[in-house]
Amino acid sequence: MPEIKLREPDINLIPLIRECNNDELDNLIGYITKKGSVSSQIQTTKVYQKYNPEHVKYADEITAEIQKFGGNTIANIMRCGKGVFYKEIVCDVADKLKVNYNKKQDIDFIEQQILLKVLEKSWEKMSIDEKEALLKGIMADTKNINGYREFPMAILQSAIIAGGGYVSYRLSLIVANAIARTTLQRGVSFATSAALSRWVTIFAGTVGWGITALWALFDVSGPAYRVTVPCVLHIAMLRQLYMLKNNMVEPIKGGEVNV
Amino acid sequence: MLNILPKEIRLVREKYRLSMAQFGTMVGAPATSVKRWEEDVKPQERFFFQIILVLGLIENPDEIFFDLGRQGIKLNKKHWDGFANLVKGASNSLAVAKEAGLPEPEINSALVSGINGLLALITGAFAAKNSLGTRIYPALASKIANLLK
Numbered sequence: 001m002p003e004i005k006l007r008e009p010d011i012n013l014i015p016l017i018r019e020c021n022n023d024e025l026d027n028l029i030g031y032i033t034k035k036g037s038v039s040s041q042i043q044t045t046k047v048y049q050k051y052n053p054e055h056v057k058y059a060d061e062i063t064a065e066i067q068k069f070g071g072n073t074i075a076n077i078m079r080c081g082k083g084v085f086y087k088e089i090v091c092d093v094a095d096k097l098k099v100n101y102n103k104k105q106d107i108d109f110i111e112q113q114i115l116l117k118v119l120e121k122s123w124e125k126m127s128i129d130e131k132e133a134l135l136k137g138i139m140a141d142t143k144n145i146n147g148y149r150e151f152p153m154a155i156l157q158s159a160i161i162a163g164g165g166y167v168s169y170r171l172s173l174i175v176a177n178a179i180a181r182t183t184l185q186r187g188v189s190f191a192t193s194a195a196l197s198r199w200v201t202i203f204a205g206t207v208g209w210g211i212t213a214l215w216a217l218f219d220v221s222g223p224a225y226r227v228t229v230p231c232v233l234h235i236a237m238l239r240q241l242y243m244l245k246n247n248m249v250e251p252i253k254g255g256e257v258n259v
Numbered sequence: 260m261l262n263i264l265p266k267e268i269r270l271v272r273e274k275y276r277l278s279m280a281q282f283g284t285m286v287g288a289p290a291t292s293v294k295r296w297e298e299d300v301k302p303q304e305r306f307f308f309q310i311i312l313v314l315g316l317i318e319n320p321d322e323i324f325f326d327l328g329r330q331g332i333k334l335n336k337k338h339w340d341g342f343a344n345l346v347k348g349a350s351n352s353l354a355v356a357k358e359a360g361l362p363e364p365e366i367n368s369a370l371v372s373g374i375n376g377l378l379a380l381i382t383g384a385f386a387a388k389n390s391l392g393t394r395i396y397p398a399l400a401s402k403i404a405n406l407l408k
Contacts, residue, residue, distance in 0.1 A: 005322075039328030044321075073326040074308055077315035081322050223331035 003045040004064035005081045012107045013086035016239055017063045023189060024238055025055035025062060027176075030184045031230040032065055041065055066231050069224045086235075090114070093232050096225070097214065108243070111236035112160060112168055115175045116153060118233070122178075122203070122210025123151040130206055134174075137199050138167050165247065169240040173200050176237035178207035179230045188237070264307075265297050267314055275317075275349060276367045285313045285374045316377050317370070320346050327381065334384050342380065345373030 008014065017025070029052075033040045042048050042058065042065045051057035067083030068076060070092065076083060087103075090110050094101050099113045119134075126134070135152070138159050159167045173196070177187045181204045188200075214229075272282050272293075279290035279297075286293075286309045288302075296302050302310060315323050320343035324334060349366035356363055 039325055039333065041322075041325040044325075068326065069329050071326075072330060073315075073323060074311055076326050077311050077323070081315075081319060224329050227329070 002058075002060035002064050003047060004041055004061050004068065005083075006060050006064040007067045007079070007082040007085060010063065010067065010085050012090075013063050013066070013235070014060070016235070016242060017059045019242055020056070020059070020238060022053065022055045024241070025059065026053070027180050027184060027186075027188060027234050028062055028066070028231055029053075029055055030180075030186075031227050031234070032062070032069075034183065034227075041068070066228070069227050069231075089228050090232055093225075093229055108168075108236075108239055111232070111239065112171075114232065115171050115236055116156060118175050118207065118210055118214065119156075119171065120151040120153065120210075121214055122207045125206045125209050126203075127206075130202060133199065133202050138163070138170060165240065165244050169237070169244055170196070170200075172233075172237035172240045174203045174207055175211075176234045177201065178204050179211050179233045182208040182211055183230050188234075264302070264310065265299050268293065268310065269297050271314060271317060274353070275370050276363070276365070277370070278367075281367060281371050285371060285378070286310050313374055313378075316374055317346060317350075320373075320377060323377075327384075332381070332384050334380050338380055339377065342373045342376030345369050345376070349373065 006014070017028075029042075033043055042061050045058065045061055047058045047061060055062065063086075064083065066089070067086065070084040070086075070089035071079065071082075087107050087110075090107055091101075091103055094110050094114055097114060097117045099110070099117050101110045101113050123131070138156065156167075156171070160171070173188065177200045180187050187204065268282065271277065272279070279293040283290045283293045286306055288306055292302070292306065296306075296310070301307075312323070320339070324336070324339050324343070327334060349370040352364045352366050355361075
């Protein structure tokens with residue numbers, strides 16, 4: 001029984017977090033317990049104090065803490081001390097970003113739209129070289145970069161559908177890496193080949209800028225977003241990673257990155 | 260929650276031997292209002308939120324501490340624990356007395372003091388935030404402002 005009350009059955013979060021290893025959970029713990037951030041309950045639990053940094057030992061407490069960041073005090077009391085289902089948190093972030101989605105759509109689709117929105121915001125600050133690297137890393141046959149003055153949303157949507165999971169994973173990795181560097185001053189350090197890692201790092205600055213610009217939308221809504229937004233972006237990446245893994249596909253060998 | 264509220268209020272009052280007047284002081288209402296709520300009359304919104312908050316504080320003050328913290332309302336942990344221990348102590352004393360077969364201790368005044376202290380801390384933290392112009396989740400801010408004024 002988790003020491004923080006878990007809202008079950010949260011099929012969009014509980015199984016995923018239970019599947020992750022310590023490295024994959026490390027940034028989530030970073031977002032929740034970041035010094036100077038809002039208070040975190042997980043640090044007061046016995047299981048955390050005993051096992052930290054073996055994050056897998058308190059995976060349910062991590063989930064419960066994220067769920068509780070999505071609620072407010074009165075509503076949490078009325079839910080018998082439990083937070084909200086994860087999809088509500090994702091939809092809330094999507095609403096704030098004015099993402100075009102439908103609540104009935106699968107969570108991975110909504111997460112992809114959030115990731116694309118972050119990239120769209122960063123696009124205008126990217127140099128021609130960065131734009132070229134981004135598009136060639138996703139679609140190796142990309143030509144005539146000058147033709148993409150506007151963010152190529154439709155083309156990326158098509159690439160995601162055609163990419164069999166690799167494209168989604170790579171896009172999510174760019175954004176998760178950028179938010180980690182912006183927030184925790186470190187990137188993501190797992191499931192990436194050297195080439196993929198180098199490619200992802202190219203965008204850390206500009207995508208980080210895009211994320212910083214988006215903070216303004218969240219600041220007026222409450223400090224909990226300082227935790228939920230990075231968590232949503234990181235979890236979106238973890239979901240894509242495990243979709244590949246569960247389909248017996250090795251993410252780090254998923255095609256070459258041409259940069 | 261609204262449907263079970265009369266039962267919840269009665270159960271808490273009976274458990275801690277709280278008079279209607281004592282429960283009323285915690286939620287800023289007269290005893291007659293508490294009587295009406297127990298008779299299924301729906302509380303006004305500002306009382307409703309304060310009743311929920313008080314019931315939550317009685318059940319688990321530490322949960323509320325962290326819930327408020329997640330929304331940017333930071334409270335002094337040392338001060339919070341001082342009052343929260345009164346609330347938790349009341350509950351523990353009842354459990355211990357029951358286990359040992361002893362008469363129920365008189366813990367109602369301690370409980371009321373603890374809850375009122377916690378509410379004062381929440382009010383203080385909230386007022387301090389507002390005076391500094393810190394941005395707070397607007398819906399929560401208006402609810403807390405209403406229920407604590």
